[in-house]
Amino acid sequence: MTGVNDDVPAGGRELLRVEGVTKSFPGVRALDGVDLALRAGEVHVLLGENGAGKSTLIKMLAGAHRPDEGRLVVDGAEVTVRSAQDAERLGIATIHQEFNLVPGLTVAENIFLGRQPRTALGLVDRRAMRARAAELLARVRLGVSPAAPVAGLGIAQLQMVEIAKALSLDARVLIMDEPTAVLTSEEVATLFGIVRELRADGVGVIFITHHLEEIAALGDRVTVLRDGRSVAEVPATTPEDDLIRLMVGRDIAEQYPRRAPEEPGAPLLRVRGLGRRSGRGGGRPVFADIGFEVRAGEVVGLAGLVGAGRTEVARALFGVDRYDTGTVEVDGRELAPGDVRAAMRAGLGLVPEDRKSQGLLLDAPLRDNLTLARLDQDTRGGLVDRRAQRRAAAEVAGRLKVRMSGLEQPARTLSGGNQQKIVIGKWLLAGARLLILDEPTRGVDVGAKVEIYQLVNELTAAGCAVLMISSDLPEVLGMSDRVLVMAQGRLVGELAGEEATQDAVMELAVRSAGGVENESAMEGSDVG
Amino acid sequence: MSAEVLRAPGSTPGQWFVRAVLRNGPLGGLIALVVVMAVLSRDFLNGQNLLNVGVQASVTAILAFGVTFVIVSAGIDLSVGSVAALSATVVAWAATKEGLPVWVAVLLGLAVGAVAGLLSGALVAYGRLPAFIATLAMLSVGRGLALVISGGSPIAFPSSVSRLGDTLGGWLPVPVLVMIAAGLVAALVLARTYTGRAMFAIGGNEEAARLSGIDVKKRKLVVYALSGLFAAVAGIVLAARLTSAQPQAAVGYELDAIAAVVIGGASLSGGSGKASGTLIGALILAVLRNGLNLLSVSAFWQQVATGLVIALAVLLDTLRRRSAR
Incomplete structure (x- = not known):
């Protein structure tokens, strides 16, 4: 391992700077004047509670959202990231918690998806693709064949394939969103080794984790987000208690x-x-x-x-x-x-773990979402009493202080917290x-x-x-x-x-x- | 955006027109099409011709109301044309060949439609077949049975039922009245019944619907059975107009019905749709055909135009929704 240089302060040139970035969604200000600076050859930990704005920030860097205010600066020049392609061109690669891999394709095909090497005839050059994939896999120390289908891989292996894909892009900025959440401690150790090598190669890594002990082990600097603001930038050696205080901001x-x-x-x-x-x-x-x-x-x-x-x-x-x-x-x-x-x-009432896929009719109005579990109760003589439904929905939405423009608003446009209130409200209305x-x-x-x-x-x-x-x-x-x-x-x-x-x-x-x-x-x- | 639309007087009539179409979706499209046809053909806006348009729209619209239920619940029904022909054939066979009382024959025809839908629904809900495949199978089975029962040739429709294809008072076509009645029933089902609300929930998010106590499988049976029932009504109306049940009638009508639903603003991914939209969709298709006939456009080019209008209508609707976000 060449990159074990934890004690050397990271001091490369600045790769990426986020300046005063603000982003609002209906009913919630997700980012509110966030600053972040990433240098070449550092692991920069992004710390914050759920809902602090981490995901919004990295989605912005990946081209999924655009800032309302503020600037993104790459290599000293202001840039606009409108799409994933823009991010790729700027050398920014993101490994999301949900992987972007196609299960039916092979490892090599996934790594070079959309960028397969071509032969002179314009056909996919499988041999070249597999050879290059094999090099990348060796770099992430993943012992699977480039020709193996992705569908058969475990979650840690999938993560390594994602990293190999990022490496194939020659990414200079690598964003990793909670990469350790699903890994065993052994897999975490391997991952850290790879991240250290990347750091030694001059890659800037933005690393999101909820595990404080990983910060000192891997990180160089920490930016703490709270309620959409960047509240502090501190060295990774900061004691955990202090980090918690910064993160939570209260007792x-x-x-x-x-x-x-x-x-x-x-x-x-x-x-x-x-x-x-x-x-x-x-x-x-x-x-x-x-x-x-x-x-x-x-x-x-x-x-x-x-x-x-x-x-x-x-x-x-x-x-x-x-x-x-x-x-x-x-x-x-x-x-x-x-x-x-x-x-x-x-x-009984169940508020499921994934409210988007199991709890909500995302494109339906809040009124329908709130009254879904009491449809039987509201049906008399075969007809649904829509007026009673509206009254009940309005009552419970008020009681739960749901921040909405009205009961006709589609559930998709609410913030996570308000969506969860809708799912809970559904069960209150059903009499659970x-x-x-x-x-x-x-x-x-x-x-x-x-x-x-x-x-x-x-x-x-x-x-x-x-x-x-x-x-x-x-x-x-x-x-x-x-x-x-x-x-x-x-x-x-x-x-x-x-x-x-x-x-x-x-x-x-x-x-x-x-x-x-x-x-x-x-x-x-x-x-x- | 709405504030801008209110300031429309400052813009040219052309821009106002485009905005009106964009804002009102399918209805705007229908009005635009009617205006264009009225300008191009002197005969179009004549009362008799408009009633003709209604008659031409009726069978498609009745089929499409049934298909609306299926599409709202994120399914698809390819079998409605075949089921329509099968039901009509059963009515004619029972009344004309077997000599059963006419009302028994009609009930039998409606029951056959509902059962055909129920079988598709069972394949989808309990057999877990994709709706496309289950109803494709029913498309073939329905058509085949219609041919088997009729021996491949048309059977005369009982004259009392054939009145459904006539006019009231010599001018008001009964198919139009049946279409309006079917539309009102469909609107009531969608907006006010348990099954209707369940359709939106299942189409919006099947897993969430199930976890909220909707008996998804049973509802799917009802949804496809309703689609079959509406198809049977459409088949009977069609046979009444032709005064005979023809086993080869209504071939390809399922595609018109699906087009009408989608033009009317429903999403094929489920969770949205309206009876009024579907009616407008069917009317758009009928106005287009009628107008092109009046303009003596060849049947070949009419197909091309229909395809373009389907694409355009859905494209406009997509744009409208995106701008409303």
Whole structure:
């Protein structure tokens, strides 16, 4: 490894400068005068909470958004990045969290997509393409054939293919959006090695991560974003506590305003021996032997690593997926398995982890989105009472303080936090008494986050209950009255009160995962 | 943008016209087309001719109302032309050849249409076939059955049902009345019924609809059954106009119906669509054909013009939506 020069201050010439950039979307100011300077041969960490404006900023550099105000400067000259092609021409490559790879094509074809080397006849020169791809793959130390189809690769390998693609573009600015979120610690080490080599070659890297320990290990400088503003530029050696303070900008205690009721009420939900195998019988267990209770007025957290089976359990409870063994009871009555409507009638509601693909009708008006789960209730004599729907939607949108231009506004145009309020509002209107919140504040700005937490308080005070799945550890710990920990499809522990600490949860989640030290797959293990 | 449109008096009539078309989408297009035809042909704006346009639009429009349901729920129905012919053939066969009472024959024809749609729906919802394939299969099966039942030749339509192709009071064509009634039913279904609202939800985001308690599979059955039922009505109206059920009738009508729906502003990716838009779409196609006939444009060139209008209409609608964002 040639690039282990952490102690040498990065001091190349300036590659890229962002000056006073502002960007507004309907109802939200995503960026508000952001400054950022990237030098050749440095790893510049972009730090900030979800909703702080990181994604908007890098999308801007990738050509997906254009700034309302401010300048982008590359090599000392002001530039406009209108498209991905513009970014490519300027030598800016971005590796997004969602990969831009075509599963049906080979590794080499993906690396050179749209830029395949041609023969004299204008046909694709496969031999040259594979040879060049092989060099690039060697550089990222990926031991797969250039002719292998991308569909068969694992997530870490896909990431390396993306990096190889960026290298093939001779990118001088490489933007990596949470590249370690889904990698094991071994894969993270490999990735760091490659990034260090790139740095030694003079590439400027903008690195987004939620894992504070990675900052000192890899970074040179850190720019902290908060509520769309760049609030500080500090060296990567800054102590973690200081970084948190910069990121959050206030005491963490008030960030999670949980007020638990004195005494929880009667059990609302009781799960016993729930289990499911993949495929049609005899597959690998997805989850097994899950048993727990949620009482009225309680918030129960479900923590664990990504892939521990939490979402699968939630979907099974709600009747979206089948289960093979066990029972789900609501108010002491057993629910029919695999029946969403029965679960809804019993008072369950699911706020799914991906609100865009599972929670919202993005192009439909808010009114339709809010009333979707109570369509049955609003239908009388075969006709839907549209006036009652409008009244109910207006009432709940007001109560949740949804920032919108009106109920006819399409859901797509709302900010993440307001979209999430719509999904939650849908279940309030359906009369749900037990809400399953799966990653309720992912991609939600700080202000809306606290509003959602306050809503959770209101609901539990009114006798409802919440089962909260979250990979954001401080959130689970801050908002739950009890925390259940899952690892590899099993419940491995329950923590309450004082004993529920980040360390205790991580210990259970990781140790029980059978030595797979996959700590990096747990987001937010950094904050607090 | 709207403020700018309000200041339109300052601009030329040409610019005003283009803006009006852009702003009002399909209706603007229809009005523009009517104005052009009225200028080009003296005979176009005559009352009798306009009623003719209505009659010509009727079968396409009734088919298209059914297809609107399917397209709103992000599906497609290629079988409606065949199902129309099959239903008409069943009515004629039952009444004329088997001597069943006419009302029984008509009910049987409607039932056959609904069942054909139900089968397509079952293939889509439970067999998980792509709607394109399932309804392509039904296109072939429906046409084949119509040929089998009729032996390949037209069957006389019962005269009492053939009145559906006549006029009321000697001037008001019944097909136009059936079209309006079907349109009102379609509008009511889309806007006010559970199934209608479910169509928009399924077409908008099927997974979100399912996770919000919409019984997606059952609704799809109903959606395709409705499409089949409307196709049966269209088939009966067509046969009534021709006074005989012809197994080879309505070939290719499914494409006109889909075109009408899309010209009317629905998106093939689902989640949007209106009965009024579909009616306008069918009228645009009918006005175009009628006008070109009056102008003695050859049938060959008419096809070219129809294609251009379909492309233009959808292009304009896309532009309009983009500017509204």
